[in-house]
Amino acid sequence: MQEGGRVSGKVALVTGGAGGIGGASARLLAQEGAAVVIADLLAEDGRSLETQITEAGGRALFVRLDVTDEEDWDRAIKATLNSFGKLDVIVNNAGVSHRNGVEETTLDAWDWVMAVNVKGVFLGTKAAIPEMRKAGGGSIINISSIYGMVGSATSSAYHASKGAVRIFTKSTAIQYASENIRANSVHPGFVDSPMTRAHHDVPGINEERVGKTPLGRMGQPEDIAAGILYLASEESSFVTGSELVIDGGMTAQ
Numbered sequence: 001m002q003e004g005g006r007v008s009g010k011v012a013l014v015t016g017g018a019g020g021i022g023g024a025s026a027r028l029l030a031q032e033g034a035a036v037v038i039a040d041l042l043a044e045d046g047r048s049l050e051t052q053i054t055e056a057g058g059r060a061l062f063v064r065l066d067v068t069d070e071e072d073w074d075r076a077i078k079a080t081l082n083s084f085g086k087l088d089v090i091v092n093n094a095g096v097s098h099r100n101g102v103e104e105t106t107l108d109a110w111d112w113v114m115a116v117n118v119k120g121v122f123l124g125t126k127a128a129i130p131e132m133r134k135a136g137g138g139s140i141i142n143i144s145s146i147y148g149m150v151g152s153a154t155s156s157a158y159h160a161s162k163g164a165v166r167i168f169t170k171s172t173a174i175q176y177a178s179e180n181i182r183a184n185s186v187h188p189g190f191v192d193s194p195m196t197r198a199h200h201d202v203p204g205i206n207e208e209r210v211g212k213t214p215l216g217r218m219g220q221p222e223d224i225a226a227g228i229l230y231l232a233s234e235e236s237s238f239v240t241g242s243e244l245v246i247d248g249g250m251t252a253q
């Protein structure tokens with residue numbers, strides 16, 4: 001399966017890896033030579049992707065992981081080490097969206113979004129660092145959003161969660177740079193994925209979002225996976241604490 005071999009010999013764990021941006025990233029990392037751990041709640045989709053990658057000659061393992069559960073993280077890291085012997089890259093990609101404004105957001109909804117989008121990234125980072133230290137370094141790739149950089153008329157909890165991921169990543173980068181553990185955030189713009197499909201199907205929404213995007217199209221999961229591959233590879237060995245915006249020019253205006 002090895003095409004360019006840009007991440008040959010590396011072991012990468014991708015949360016929310018069963019589909020969408022995480023699925024495209026798992027596929028691309030495997031194509032470029034990494035062994036990938038697909039970690040998600042969605043067992044059927046995750047196992048199916050594991051099979052597809054393996055049948056294409058790649059190395060993949062599905063593990064069921066709830067990113068909010070610290071014991072699940074212990075099991076996922078153990079499964080990674082049992083199958084592939086080490087961990088070099090973690091893509092903290094699992095996330096949930098919630099579109100309500102401040103007054104319409106219940107405390108339960110706020111706590112849910114923060115648990116998956118922020119606590120999940122914290123627990124993943126905390127679980128990965130000891131293994132990266134043993135491996136002599138590593139790359140932590142946290143999926144934020146353009147909504148972690150700019151506001152909008154909706155999605156209060158989501159904005160807050162993605163802003164937290166952005167600055168948590170920089171603090172991780174500074175704390176672990178001396179150990180050659182890099183941490184960067186990725187900021188996708190509007191992307192077609194299972195998360196956004198229902199919203200993009202509402203008449204007018206797709207056109208409105210494309211209309212706001214200077215490059216004049218919706219992003220695809222593969223557009224984001226290409227940036228994740230760069231941050232996972234040695235091509236980005238001097239890159240830490242940075243924000244990779246992949247948004248078709250949306251936040252440049």
Ligand SMILES: NC(=O)c1ccc[n+]([C@@H]2O[C@H](COP(=O)([O-])OP(=O)(O)OC[C@H]3O[C@@H](n4cnc5c(N)ncnc54)[C@H](O)[C@@H]3O)[C@@H](O)[C@H]2O)c1
Nearest residue numbers: 016020021041066067093094095145188190191193194195
């Ligand atoms: N699609 C977009 O327009 C867009 C834009 C900016 C940022 N993002 C971010 O990109 C990331 C991936 O989103 P996507 O668009 O591929 O969405 P998606 O819904 O297709 O993928 C998210 C994945 O996370 C998994 N997940 C959810 N909760 C989980 C949990 N508790 N434990 C483990 N896995 C869990 C889901 O099962 C799913 O497979 C998210 O962090 C999202 O916020 C997406």
